[in-house]
Amino acid sequence: xAGQFSGKVAFITGAARGQGRAHAVRFAExxxxxxxxxxxxxxxxxxxxxxxxxxLDETVNLVEKTGRRIVAEHADVRDLEQLKAVVAKGTDxxxxxxxxxxxxGILPAAGEQGAQIGxxxxxxxxxxNGVYYTIVAALSSMLSHGDGxxxxxxxxxxxxxxVTVDFGTASHGAAGYTAAKHGVIGLMRHFAIALAExxxxxxxxxxxxxxxxxxxxxxxxxxxxxxPSFSPSQQPLLDNPPVEPEVxxxxxxxxxxxxxxxxxxxxxxxxxxxxxx
Numbered sequence: 001x002a003g004q005f006s007g008k009v010a011f012i013t014g015a016a017r018g019q020g021r022a023h024a025v026r027f028a029e030x031x032x033x034x035x036x037x038x039x040x041x042x043x044x045x046x047x048x049x050x051x052x053x054x055x056l057d058e059t060v061n062l063v064e065k066t067g068r069r070i071v072a073e074h075a076d077v078r079d080l081e082q083l084k085a086v087v088a089k090g091t092d093x094x095x096x097x098x099x100x101x102x103x104x105g106i107l108p109a110a111g112e113q114g115a116q117i118g119x120x121x122x123x124x125x126x127x128x129n130g131v132y133y134t135i136v137a138a139l140s141s142m143l144s145h146g147d148g149x150x151x152x153x154x155x156x157x158x159x160x161x162x163v164t165v166d167f168g169t170a171s172h173g174a175a176g177y178t179a180a181k182h183g184v185i186g187l188m189r190h191f192a193i194a195l196a197e198x199x200x201x202x203x204x205x206x207x208x209x210x211x212x213x214x215x216x217x218x219x220x221x222x223x224x225x226x227x228p229s230f231s232p233s234q235q236p237l238l239d240n241p242p243v244e245p246e247v248x249x250x251x252x253x254x255x256x257x258x259x260x261x262x263x264x265x266x267x268x269x270x271x272x273x274x275x276x277x
Contacts, residue, residue, distance in 0.1 A: 003030035004030050004257050005027055005098075005256075006032075008033075009032060009033045009035060009090070009094045009096050010033075010034055010098065011087065011090065012037070012101045013037050014037075015036035015059050015072065016055035020038065020101070020103045021062065022248065024062070026250075030257075033094045034068065034069070035071050035072075035090030036070055036073070038059075039076050045108040045119040046106050046122075047112075047223075048107075048213065048220060049217070059072065071094070077131075078133070084137045087141060096144070097149070098142070098256075099256045100138045100149075101154070102184075103154040104127070104130055104134070105126065106214070107177055107214050108173035108176065110222070114173035114174065116172060119172045120172040120179075122173075123177045131184050135151060148198065148201075149201075150201045150256040151195075152252050153203070153205070155185060155188075155206045156181040156207060156208075157275050158177055158178050158182075159185055159206050159267065160206065161274075163177050189265055193265070201260070201264035203255050205252065205270060206267060206269040207243060207248050208234070209274075210242070210247075211243060212245055236273055236274045236277075237272055237277050238272040240272050251268065251270050
């Protein structure tokens with residue numbers, strides 16, 4: 001049976017692992033073809049190992065196992081021209097883009113790396129400027145077919161409450177992460193208003209701690225141990241297991257599908273009540 005996204009195409013950033021991979025697989029299971037990008041390289045300001053080319057290859061493998069097609073490229077969301085080139089290749093292959101999942105993210109808060117001023121710059125460049133460039137790169141394709149579509153930006157619980165909880169946790173990277181995740185709410189509202197007449201809906205999703213390598217890694221564990229005030233601030237109100245990436249994918253499907261047809265301009269937390277503690 002055809003899925004609800006049969007004949008549709010999703011453009012997903014940060015697709016090599018974690019939430020981005022889960023989104024690519026889930027949208028493919030719903031019938032969409034996928035245009036996937038990831039940096040697949042290390043930033044000096046990030047203390048934990050970032051995604052690799054092999055990670056993106058595995059995303060390709062998992063999408064193809066669903067029977068759908070995928071164009072996957074290494075690209076830096078901080079570079080608009082690189083994103084435009086990926087979009088051009090993807091639309092040459094698939095003809096259109098219906099959904100944009102602006103998911104690429106880093107958490108450069110930990111260790112000596114997070115204490116560098118460059119950690120602030122990288123956080124904003126990747127998760128604010130990079131979101132804007134992602135949408136700009138895809139927009140002409142979304143507009144060209146005239147069928148509308150949906151854009152979902154991955155923000156964070158940190159879009160409402162800072163990562164920083166005291167002086168000891170006030171790294172440059174934590175500040176940049178918080179600023180970027182707050183900032184994309186403004187971008188979302190800008191695009192929600194601008195694109196409503198084109199029947200393109202725009203929303204943000206705000207996960208709490210998700211069980212991905214960005215959160216669960218040695219560098220973050222050491223940083224949390226050094227700053228015991230941090231971990232309690234990240235605990236959800238609900239006594240649930242850590243959120244798996246597929247739970248966020250469910251939310252993406254909801255917002256992009258028929259079930260979300262009346263939703264635009266929404267900031268949707270998926271955080272177990274973390275932000276209202």
